Amino acid sequence: MDLVAAVRQQAGGCARLGSPMYAGLCDRIADDLEAGGPSAALLADHRDAPGPDAVALRLLGSVHRLVLERRAGALAAYYPSVGGTWEPDAGWTAFRDLLADQPGAVAEWLDRPPQTNEVGRATALMAGLRTLGGPVRLFEIGSSAGLLLLADHYRYVAEDGSAWGPAASPVVLRPAWTGPAPRGEPRIVERVGSDVMPVDPRSTEGRLTLTAYVWPDQLHRHERLRGALDLAARVPYEVRRQGASELVDSIEPADGATTVLWHSVMWQYLPGEEQAAVTARIGELGAAATPSAPFAHLELEPQRPRPGAPHEFLVVLQTWPGGERRVLGTAAGHGVPTRCD
Template sequence: MVQGYQFIDINAKGEGIVVAAFDNQVAYCTQAGATVTARVVAALRDLLERGEPGQLFDALRNWPGAPLADALPLRLAGGIHALHLKGAEPALAAIYEDRAGVDDAAIVAAAILAHEAELLPWLDGPPQTNEAGRSSNFIAAMLWLASKGLPPRFQCLEIGSSAGINLMIDRYRYDLAGVQVGPEPGAMGFKPEWQGNPPPAQQIEIVSTKGCDVAPVDLTDPDQALRLKAYIWPEHTVRFERMAAAIAEAGKSPPDLVQMNAADFIEAELAKPQVAGTTRVLMHSIVWQYVPEDQQARVTQAMEAAGAMATPERPLAWIALEANRVLHLHELVVRYWPGGGEPVMLARAHPHGASIDWRA
């Protein structure tokens, strides 16, 4: 549990819920050791509560959607971080260098006043929290699926791929409690802090990867890469190093990424022939909350219908690393067909891949 959280329906709407969303984000950032991001979000919360005027604050107060589900605080925090990253608002350095004794609300208010037109578009879409470290969870789940007798050759489909960093999953090296997977040394290496038994030691192969996003990010475009960096919490320096490695890797060979919504993409991909001896996998991480409910229903229906037709030679699996909104934890959950398709919680995991608590 995260101390300070208010237990509110994630789909709740209204001005009071907007402030609660900012309070919850402060609590989560503080719990995660992200003190700078907590300061920025707390400053925004304070400005909201005191009735700070302006078009941007009016947009926040009158938010038509569900601010918790929409991750509204992180949308704006990303925009403010972008101002700092490109040096557009030097006064923000006092916050991002975590200096004491400064008026955070005054600094943030001045930044918004000076750059309101630039910040408003940051409210138009959800945060792009593309993080390579999450791929460790996908690999662990594939090891587990292979141990259940599914073909260890995986055709991977990802929704909410953002820049497609996790679509380059086969280019990375993994050490999962001593179980080694991937090329040596790999474009990146991951060794998450591990609790519990190691995952099954299996030989697996990623045959192909393809993903979709409603607003895909081109890592080779400096402006788009900056936007992605802005969503990284500044305390997490290793994530900036990973982003630089991902940008370099995409420059060598870009991931297979198309602009489509999740439901259209999955329906289209599942309709294609599947090669015998491969396991087709839907995978996603920290994205389900951003998928509209009607699309969630379509994806689920398409997967279950395809699962009913799955065979041992052409099985189907669904790997999800998503938030448990009751416990405020992130869980790695797998379904597979043939095999019943019942959800199996394999692990509780850090949302950025720092740790995996294996429960399988």
């Protein structure tokens, strides 16, 4: 897939996920690429990038960062994340002018992958943990800033009005679940994540990074990110600078708690050999599990529910001893809501 087609595909994804601003910008960027405009020169070194590199989101995140830093001039007036109002024609003109006037500043983030630590995906994680119940040792690969390791500190309001989690939480996910939500009471006793490029949510740079990759017209996502950042400053957890296989190799089942390996919307970015290594280690951990030291693999990844069907964000839980695999439901791309089957 060439870059123009990839950017147009991203436009469709943004539209489906509720961002008309980014859907329109991606279509305009694709037109500008074809016309040889400022985006063509800026993205010349990325023409052959594979689709998973998400070049459009890299560009949009870099520009949003300049807006947040008050370095984008007139463009800020059109960004809802800083109090502006998006206007498609005038907004695109200001966006294109920024690419032409400050290509060096925009290019600063083009070589780094988007870091979207989407808090809403905690609905899928907690659906799995409530299915398991009891003490949980939670391990996450592809953690970014590790905000999902704080899932038990968030408030979840189901479609039927029932709620779970601290009533005073600064993060409220509504509707967290549709359908028959699980009713267990998990208690997270250990929280460890890993990422090859971890983000420190307690630093100014880390908070800027996470905010820049949240789409500017989705203010509900900005609100829950702010709440999660507040919790991250107060709740201890660990995110190691490690690859996925390195963290998984370090895990062992332990008596008295369910050891859970969790990941969300990151599997496609792992090289094939690392996917194979992680999968093999999951098999080893399952074989080593016992009734007193169970192991579970919980994931939210785009998968086909059956051959030939479209991809969906499936919430899948596999538990050992026994290796039973269950599809618990499906989630929206950013997690809210998760439909429990």
